[in-house]
Amino acid sequence: MRSNPTGRQLRLGAELRKLRERAGLTSTEAGQLLGIKQNQVSNMEAGRMGVSPERLRLLACHYECADKALIDALAHMTSDRTRGWWEQYRELLPGSLLDLAELEHHAEALSDSTTAWIPGQLQIHDYAREIFRQAVTELAPPDIEHRLSFRIKRQTVLYRDNSVPYRAVIHEAALRMAVGGSAVMRRQLRHLLDMSERDDVTLRAITFEVGAYPGSGQSIYYVRGPVPQLDTVYLDQSHGLAFLDAEAQLHKYRNLFARLSAITLSPAKTRDLIHSIMQDL
Known part of the structure; x- marks a missing residue:
């Protein structure tokens, strides 16, 4: 039991x-x-x-x-009785984070939408460390390092042989917010450009000109399972993490990502925008 x-x-x-x-x-x-x-x-x-x-x-x-x-x-x-790398963090991090890593490990595809920061799957070390330093609940230095190493290990799903297809919708505000200072942000944007060249990674930006848009103001992570009924939506909120899997909820967020596709820049124009922002730093 x-x-x-x-x-x-x-x-x-x-x-x-x-x-x-x-x-x-x-x-x-x-x-x-x-x-x-x-x-x-x-x-x-x-x-x-x-x-x-x-x-x-x-x-x-x-x-x-x-x-x-x-x-x-x-x-x-x-x-499947896989005990993945995330189990080594069992006593160090909230169980919900371990559940997320397990979800990603088994996912068929991943979709991200963020407004205020670069998606976790695309963050470099220094950028991620600064995000954790500014968390709503102040974290002790050891806790920051545990979360940092955990976040970077989560990114292995994008690099393994059977990499998980990943697409991210990033608001221009996240691209322009100099988290950690100009030098860190310049390296972060360079990393985005490098990742955008991968066949299994798609980056699309939403510009300020769009105004309000579906899902604005929240971070949404859609994890696709082997069949639609086993999809999961992950919401990262200031008061905690939430996993949604009710049929109506999944339908709602599938439609949301479909609507986002109509207002985002193409991958090529997204890279142009990132290049332009880098020149301003």
């Missing part, structure tokens, strides 16, 4: 609960179909108990779920 299930384990359990509820069954009735106790079904749905791929497929059969792609994706989640 798990005392502290990971975000991925919690998500698997939540998806099992959704399937059962759509089938109109109680946890007691589901247990009877499987020949197990009701509390075992509840523990599986709470992520406290593991589920074998065979049992998951049996559950899907009893729940009359005909979505083969979803079933296959959930079965893969049950068989």
Whole structure:
């Protein structure tokens, strides 16, 4: 029995609960179909108990779920027992950050939208350190270094052999805000230009002239799963981190990123803008 299930384990359990509820069954009735106790079904749905791929497929059969792609994706989640690099930070950082790294590790694609700062996946060391130094809740120097090393390690999903496709929408304000001073910002912008040359990275800017736009004022991170039902939206807010996965929420943020595409600069014009800003520093 798990005392502290990971975000991925919690998500698997939540998806099992959704399937059962759509089938109109109680946890007691589901247990009877499987020949197990009701509390075992509840523990599986709470992520406290593991589920074998065979049992998951049996559950899907009893729940009359005909979505083969979803079933296959959930079965893969049950068989994957990866303990990634993020586990070494288990006692050092909030569990929600570890859950984010696990999400990114398994993601099919990543989409970012930021207004006030460069997205974490694209930050250089000195830029990221300054962001952590100015956090709403003041961090002790050791905590800053833990978060800094964690952020940089998260970026490995963009460099590994099977790199995750990544696209970022960055407001001009973030490109012009000299975080850490002109020298740091110049290196940060150079890093953006270098990353924009990668085949699996797409950068698009929103200029001041656009004015208010969908999602302005918040940082939005969309993590695409193997099937749309397993997508996740991550919101980084001053009062804490939030993970959203309800169908209506996912639909809302998919539409938001689609609307952003209509008002952003092209990748080529985004690079031109970054070059122009660098010359002003």
